[in-house]
Amino acid sequence: MGVLLAIGRILAGYLTGPSRAPYANAPTDEFALARTIRPGDILLVDGKQRISTAIKYLTQSTWSHAALCIDTGDTLRSVEPRFVEADAVEGVRVVTLAEFAGLHTRICRPVGLEEGDIRAVIDFALAHVGDAYDLANVVDLARYLCPTPPVPTGWRRRMLALGSGEPTKAICSTLVAQAFQSIRYPILPKITRELMDDPDCQGCVRDILHIRHHSLFTPRDFDVSPYFRIVKPTLEQGFNHRELSWGEVMPVHRHDHSNG
DSSP states (O other): OHHHHHHHHHHHHHHTSBOOSOOOSOOOOHHHHHHHOOTTOEEEEEOOBHHHHHHHHHHTSSOOEEEEEEEOOBGGGTBOOEEEEEETTTEEEEEEGGGGTTSEEEEEEESSOOHHHHHHHHHHHHHTTTOEEOHHHHHHHHHTTSSOOOOOHHHHHHHTTOSOOOTTEEOHHHHHHHHHHTTTOOSSOEEEEEEOOOTTSTTOEEEEEEOOOGGGOOHHHHHHOTTEEEEOHHHHTTOOGGGOOOOOOOOOOOOOOTTO
């Protein structure tokens, strides 16, 4: 067991090294992000590590990491917002916004939660600070990283759900998913339909939501979930396209189709 743990840590160190894959997306404005994010928001991250490349490939998504905002800090005193995240080397920990500097991010905001609900989600995540990262998941990611194989779409999610599933171990998206499931807030539940037992509504059906196992969630699921609002800091801070400074506009050459 000790040997496997040591191998897992070596792999984790390798996977968290910088990726050589091109990084096309523009970094998020940190100041706008700090002014926009709220406790209970999920921050999705387009990472630059080797592990990020593997996760983005397997999920066919921009997002490789998810972190839960636990407080907003104080911009007047230069105190940054803080997040709970699961790091492959350090395990579950609390970090500041500086951890995501220079990266492309997205805010996913739950809707309709009361202050007590948000507090419960945050408390759940904080209770897991100090837990180990699920190194079984690290091994699975390493197997499919170099070289990245042509993996059938139907297998990709299962590759990210091969971790040990132990309660004291987590990966980023499973920790956040568990936190919201603890208050029965939906992410991407399975939905079945059944006939309603209502004599005044013959043939009526109702949707029944079923909680999916937390090990099946990936960062992209919070983005595509119909239950989280996508919040873009640039727009929230009063974007006005008329205030932009453009460089010289290149002339547009139009083809003359008059001769066919």
